[in-house]
Amino acid sequence: MSRIRDMIGLDGKDLMIHIGATVLLVVIGHELNVDDGTIPRLIGAASAILLGLRIFVARRARPETPSTGGQVELEELDDRLYELEQERARLLELEERVDFAERLLVSKQEAPPRVEKPK
Numbered sequence: 001m002s003r004i005r006d007m008i009g010l011d012g013k014d015l016m017i018h019i020g021a022t023v024l025l026v027v028i029g030h031e032l033n034v035d036d037g038t039i040p041r042l043i044g045a046a047s048a049i050l051l052g053l054r055i056f057v058a059r060r061a062r063p064e065t066p067s068t069g070g071q072v073e074l075e076e077l078d079d080r081l082y083e084l085e086q087e088r089a090r091l092l093e094l095e096e097r098v099d100f101a102e103r104l105l106v107s108k109q110e111a112p113p114r115v116e117k118p119k
Helices: 002-008 012-032 038-061 068-110
Strands: none
Touching: 002 012, 002 038, 012 038
């Protein structure tokens, strides 16, 4: 039903009430008017004009809100940013480990060989 509200500005229940009232008035007008059916046609035309006015007023009164598509894109960007932050933290940890391993290798190469005491 929110798709209907997004398209025309009226709630689906509102639209169904309007249509139901129009049908009821057309049937009553048809029963009252036995000659050429002018009253039901006038009721239908008046209902269409009234519905158009209601849609116009409802759309103008509705506050402008960002589309849901923009909200979804924003949430996806937030998720991606979080993932990138996690990957960056992991990369920094790996860089620290590589630096430590390099220092360890260099220190072993520079250390003089150990001579064991003869027994």
